[in-house]
Amino acid sequence: MSRKLTSRERERFRILLMAKIDDELTTQESGELQQLLRTYPELEKEWNTYHKLKEVTNTMALKSPPKEVWDKYWINIYNRIERSIAWILVSIGAIILITWSLFRALESMLADTQLVPFVKIGILLALAGFVILIVSVLREKLIIRKTDPYKEIQR
Amino acid sequence: MDTNKDFDEGRLIRRCQQGDSHAYGVMVEHYKERAYYSALGLVSSHEAALDLSQEAFVRAYRSISKLEPERKFFTWFYQILRHLCFNHLRDRARHARPFSEINVEEVQQIVDTSQNTEEHIEQAEMKTAVWRAIDSLKENDKEIIILKDFQNMSYKEIAEVLECPIGTVMSRLYTARQALKSKLEGYFDE
Incomplete structure (x- = not known):
């Protein structure tokens, strides 16, 4: 009477089966696999299926791109890096210029004696609110960036 | 640019961390095929694989200061690449393609004569x-x-x-x- 395969033996067989078809089996493990196949002939079917599947994938390969792709590969990356640095510089410059322009506009507005006081107050309040909004959004983004374990995942 | 004989990864990583873009070029030359084919296998499109693998190298360069020199570059780089590929696949899934459009052309068959x-x-x-x-x-x-x-x-x-x-x-x-x-x-x- 044949023995019944235990779940532990099945798990072991699966591991050995993968290692066998991927050619990563040691001599000792190979003997262990043969022993399992002899003891449980029903495993032969599973072995044959995965072996055939592996034979097919062995004859497939990802297509090589045209040679020019490799020739231009690094230069494309270099250009992207260079452009990203350029964008950072443009952004910093723009922030400095916008801040300075706003400051000068505010300064001349406050010095303008013809402008009624409540308009000046309105502009100052709107500006203060805008600054608080920007600081709040930036702080939130920075905190999320520091603590979010899924920051690399695009939402 | 790259010759395996001269490829000293730890030294190259340290040079990249000092801002040496030529050293990074050597790293890219060494790993570009592995990166491209990893992406191609995941996204099944030449254009997307090229774009994603190059973008991963750009992001890796920006963060290279965080890489410990004793750690293998590709192991670290692959995490960036797979995140980009998986995000791309999720985006693509939102705009699902018909089954017939799956790019079978990206797989070549090794002919048995x-x-x-x-x-x-x-x-x-x-x-x-x-x-x-x-x-x-x-x-x-x-x-x-x-x-x-x-x-x-x-x-x-x-x-x-x-x-x-x-x-x-x-x-x-x-x-x-x-x-x-x-x-x-x-x-x-x-």
Whole structure:
């Protein structure tokens, strides 16, 4: 009477089966696999299926791109890096210029004696609110960036 | 640019961290094919694989100061690449393509000259079915099959890039191949 395969033996067989078809089996493990196949002939079917599947994938390969792709590969990356640095510089410059322009506009507005006081107050309040909004959004983004374990995942 | 004989990864990483873009060029030359094919296996499109693998190198360069010189570059880089590829796949899934548009063209079939025409056609059909089945697998299942069967990485290398024990690699491979087998019902059953 044949023995019944235990779940532990099945798990072991699966591991050995993968290692066998991927050619990563040691001599000792190979003997262990043969022993399992002899003891449980029903495993032969599973072995044959995965072996055939592996034979097919062995004859497939990802297509090589045209040679020019490799020739231009690094230069494309270099250009992207260079452009990203350029964008950072443009952004910093723009922030400095916008801040300075706003400051000068505010300064001349406050010095303008013809402008009624409540308009000046309105502009100052709107500006203060805008600054608080920007600081709040930036702080939130920075905190999320520091603590979010899924920051690399695009939402 | 790159010759394997002169390739000292630890030294190159330190030079990259000091802002040496030429050293980074050497790193890119060394790993570009591996990066491209890893992406191609996952996203099944030449254009997307090229764009994503290059973008991963750009992001890796920006963060290279965080890489410890004793750590392998590709293991670290692969984490960036796979995140980009998986995000791309999720975006693409939102704009689902018809099944017939899956890019079978990105897989070349290694021709067996001993086969006659009929056998060859049969084999070609089977390979197309296998690639479609691989392409329709869950991301993690597809990834491990690509790394093993198309990138020909050893279990040790896969364990390194996926940052998991070898035993996990083997059981994940079994699960992935089991899923693949069930998608190919009728082709491989005895």
